Structure formats: structure tokens, C-alpha cells
Amino acid sequence: MTKRCIIIGASHAAAQLSSSLRQEGWDGEILMIGDEPYLPYHRPPLSKTFLAGKKTADDLAIRPAAFYEKNDIQFRQGRVTGINRSQQTLTLSDGETLNYDKLALCMGSRVRKLALPGSELKGVHYLRDIADVEGIKNNLEKDQHAVIIGGGYIGLETAAALRKLGMQVVVLEMAERILQRVTAPELSEFYTRIHTEEGVEIHTGISVSRIAGKKHTEKVICADGTEFPADLVIVGVGILPNTELADKAGIDVENGIIVDEFCRTNDPNIVAAGDCTNHFNKIFNRRIRLESVPNASEQGKSAAASICDASKEYKNLPWFWSDQYDLKLQIAGLSQGYDQVIIRGDKLTSRSFAAFYFKDKKLISADCVNRPQEFMLSKKIIAGNLDINPDRLADDSIAVKALL
Numbered sequence: 238m239t240k241r242c243i244i245i246g247a248s249h250a251a252a253q254l255s256s257s258l259r260q261e262g263w264d265g266e267i268l269m270i271g272d273e274p275y276l277p278y279h280r281p282p283l284s285k286t287f288l289a290g291k292k293t294a295d296d297l298a299i300r301p302a303a304f305y306e307k308n309d310i311q312f313r314q315g316r317v318t319g320i321n322r323s324q325q326t327l328t329l330s331d332g333e334t335l336n337y338d339k340l341a342l343c344m345g346s347r348v349r350k351l352a353l354p355g356s357e358l359k360g361v362h363y364l365r366d367i368a369d370v371e372g373i374k375n376n377l378e379k380d381q382h383a384v385i386i387g388g389g390y391i392g393l394e395t396a397a398a399l400r401k402l403g404m405q406v407v408v409l410e411m412a413e414r415i416l417q418r419v420t421a422p423e424l425s426e427f428y429t430r431i432h433t434e435e436g437v438e439i440h441t442g443i444s445v446s447r448i449a450g451k452k453h454t455e456k457v458i459c460a461d462g463t464e465f466p467a468d469l470v471i472v473g474v475g476i477l478p479n480t481e482l483a484d485k486a487g488i489d490v491e492n493g494i495i496v497d498e499f500c501r502t503n504d505p506n507i508v509a510a511g512d513c514t515n516h517f518n519k520i521f522n523r524r525i526r527l528e529s530v531p532n533a534s535e536q537g538k539s540a541a542a543s544i545c546d547a548s549k550e551y552k553n554l555p556w557f558w559s560d561q562y563d564l565k566l567q568i569a570g571l572s573q574g575y576d577q578v579i580i581r582g583d584k585l586t587s588r589s590f591a592a593f594y595f596k597d598k599k600l601i602s603a604d605c606v607n608r609p610q611e612f613m614l615s616k617k618i619i620a621g622n623l624d625i626n627p628d629r630l631a632d633d634s635i636a637v638k639a640l641l
């Protein structure tokens with residue numbers, strides 16, 4: 238009997254996992270089940286080039302359809318609604334039952350929804366998948382007013398894209414500064430300046446209380462009584478990992494599906510990879526749940542190896558990126574818990590600088606804006622647990638190559 242591996246979800250983690258399975262020598266069936274009507278596609282461009290109209294849905298494909306055909310990787314559109322671990326079966330929303338020998342959970346995450354009066358009005362959008370962005374694009378007109386609720390990376394990337402399309406853009410952030418959940422004040426200040434220079438209106442420490450309009454959104458009303466005209470509202474207030482299916486099946490879940498460094502869950506036949514997981518990271522010596530493409534892809538490789546009884550430890554340094562206007566931000570490591578920040582370059586007037594975060598004299602993270610060399614250097618230092626002199630790092634006249 239041919240063995241069957243089923244992958245739930247068809248996005249970054251699944252794309253990598255399915256192809257790595259073949260590389261690892263899996264010669265049984267591979268079936269990816271995803272609830273979107275697409276083969277795995279790149280999600281990051283959704284709030285960047287795709288929203289800005291510079292890429293089409295076809296351009297987003299992670300691999301061409303021919304790749305999956307050639308490697309005998311099947312794709313099926315559907316929603317998995319239940320896992321029976323003792324029978325090794327899955328149930329789909331249409332009632333069909335499928336059996337598996339190995340199962341990979343790559344269910345990713347979903348947007349956190351607003352629970353405010355008016356959030357069901359037409360013109361209120363989220364941004365997670367192609368369908369969301371197609372919906373936004375149908376609404377776009379130059380000079381219209383867009384209100385973005387949430388000043389995280391997705392909100393800010395969206396602001397940049399809409400501004401470039403000629404819209405009037407307001408960003409409303411509940412915290413005292415934009416990007417508060419993910420980065421240090423230095424970077425928040427920098428992006429506040431850049432967006433303001435580009436014509437985006439940013440309000441922080443403000444809480445939205447309702448969205449008003451007859452059928453379609455007309456304005457956003459805040460708790461302090463301030464009102465903002467809104468032809469379009471885009472909500473970017475975070476995501477939630479899709480863990481309910483695993484939880485219901487008795488798989489260990491705590492802020493993500495618990496996996497070890499080989500992406501194994503507490504069931505020997507089930508692995509998990511990507512946004513929906515929570516793993517122990519050796520570099521940072523703690524459990525973390527990451528929301529990033531590099532994490533999904535690298536975990537996909539480890540999970541595939543585990544399915545094939547090989548072992549490929551996932552021990553990568555977390556890294557991320559964000560594109561806004563002409564700025565490429567690359568982030569190495571995680572800055573939480575830092576006790577010293579070193580700035581290299583001019584963050585007050587230029588569009589290129591790097592912020593390095595130290596803890597107990599060790600570099601733990603770096604935010605590099607249009608500074609690819611500093612990014613590569615930081616990855617090397619953090620992953621290798623190397624020492625670096627902060628004073629030399631701060632001196633922009635010393636070439637990056639000479640710093641180590």
C-alpha cells in the first residue's frame with residue numbers, strides 16, 4: 238500500500254514541506270489541502286507590490302503548477318474540519334473522510350477581527366489573502382480617504398502602497414507609538430517621520446470606538462470624539478494562530494502548536510510548521526511563535542525530514558523584512574529585553590540607518606534600513622554568539638567589513 242502524507246494548509250510552510258518531502262525521499266502520496274482557491278503563493282507582496290498594482294495574482298505563485306505535477310504533489314481545495322488521531326483520518330467540510338499515514342499541520346494564522354459597531358459595513362477590509370486585496374482594489378480611487386486601523390508592519394506597508402496610489406491616508410494606532418509591539422522607539426520614530434514626510438497622517442494613543450455609515454463606511458469615530466472621513470477602512474490589528482483543529486484533536490497547544498526542534502508534535506505521526514507553531518529557540522533560549530516567511534520555510538524543511546525519519550534540527554535565527562516606499566527594512570533576531578541601543582547612521586534626516594540591540598553586552602537584534610551589509614553582519618554575530626564593540630559599530634566611517 239502506498240503511504241499518504243496529508244498537509245493541511247497550502248501556503249509558505251506547505252510549499253516548502255511538500256517539495257522537501259520529495260528531496261528527503263518520500264515516495265508515497267503527498268496531498269496538500271488548502272481552503273484558498275490557489276496553489277501556494279507569496280503572501281508578503283499582498284500589502285506591498287500586489288496592493289500597489291505592480292504584481293498580478295499569477296506573479297505571486299511560489300512555484301509554478303508544473304512543479305507540483307512533476308513532483309506528484311496533489312493539491313485540493315477544501316477545508317479540514319476534524320482530525321481523528323486514533324483512526325488516522327481527517328474530515329473535510331463536505332463530509333468526506335480521508336486517511337493519512339503522516340500529517341503536517343501548516344494552517345498558519347488568520348486576522349484578528351474588530352468587534353466594534355460598524356465593523357460589518359461595506360468598505361471595511363482586512364488584509365490576509367488574495368481575496369482580501371482584490372476586495373480592497375475594487376474600492377480604490379485616487380484622493381479618497383483611507384483610514385488604517387493599526388500601526389504595525391502590515392498597516393504601515395498598506396499606508397505606503399495607498400499613498401503611492403494617491404489616496405489620503407490616516408493611520409490610527411491605539412498604543413503610544415506605531416510598531417510598539419514589535420520594535421524599539423528608535424524605529425517607531427523613524428517610520429513616523431518617513432510616513433509624515435510622505436503625507437500620511439499618523440495618530441497614536443487613540444482608540445477607535447465605531448465606524449459609521451449607512452451601508453458603506455463613511456467615517457471612523459474615536460473614543461475621544463475625533464472623527465476621520467473614511468471611504469475605505471483597512472484593519473491590521475494582528476493575527477491569531479490557527480490552532481483549534483489541533484487543540485480539538487488533543488495535540489499540545491499553547492500560543493501555537495507546540496513543536497520540538499524537529500517540528501514534531503506530541504503525536505509521532507503529526508508534524509507542524511509555520512505561523513501556527515510555537516517552538517523552542519536555542520539562540521534565544523525560550524519558546525517563541527513567529528510570524529514570518531523564513532520561519533515557515535525553514536520549519537517546512539525540518540518537518541519534512543522528520544516525516545522521513547531523518548533529523549534536521551530547526552535552529553535558525555529569526556529574521557524578517559518590511560518594504561515601505563523606497564525603504565527595505567531587514568530585521569535580524571528579536572529585540573525584546575534589550576538594555577542598550579546603538580545607532581549607526583543618521584536616523585533623523587536620512588533614509589538609511591541601523592539600530593543594534595544589546596543585552597548583557599551581547600548583540601541580540603538589529604533593525605537595518607537600506608543597510609544590507611549591516612544586516613548580514615548582524616545575522617552572523619547573533620547566530621555565532623560573537624562579540625562586537627558597540628563603539629566601533631556606532632562609527633559609520635568604519636567600513637562594515639572591518640567591524641568584525
Ligand SMILES: Cc1cc2nc3c(=O)[nH]c(=O)nc-3n(C[C@H](O)[C@H](O)[C@H](O)COP(=O)(O)OP(=O)(O)OC[C@H]3O[C@@H](n4cnc5c(N)ncnc54)[C@H](O)[C@@H]3O)c2cc1C
Binds near residue numbers: 248280315316510
Ligand atoms: C499582508 C502580509 C504581509 C506580510 N509581509 C511579510 C514580510 O514582509 N515578511 C515576512 O517574513 N512575512 C510577512 N508576512 C507573514 C507571512 O506571510 C507568514 O508568516 C506566512 O504566510 C506564514 O506561512 P504559513 O504557511 O505558516 O501560513 P499561512 O500563510 O497563514 O497559510 C496557511 C493556509 O492554511 C489555510 N488553512 C488554515 N486552516 C485550514 C483548514 N482547516 N483547512 C484547509 N486550509 C486551512 C489558510 O487559509 C491559509 O491559506 C506577511 C503576511 C501578510 C498577510
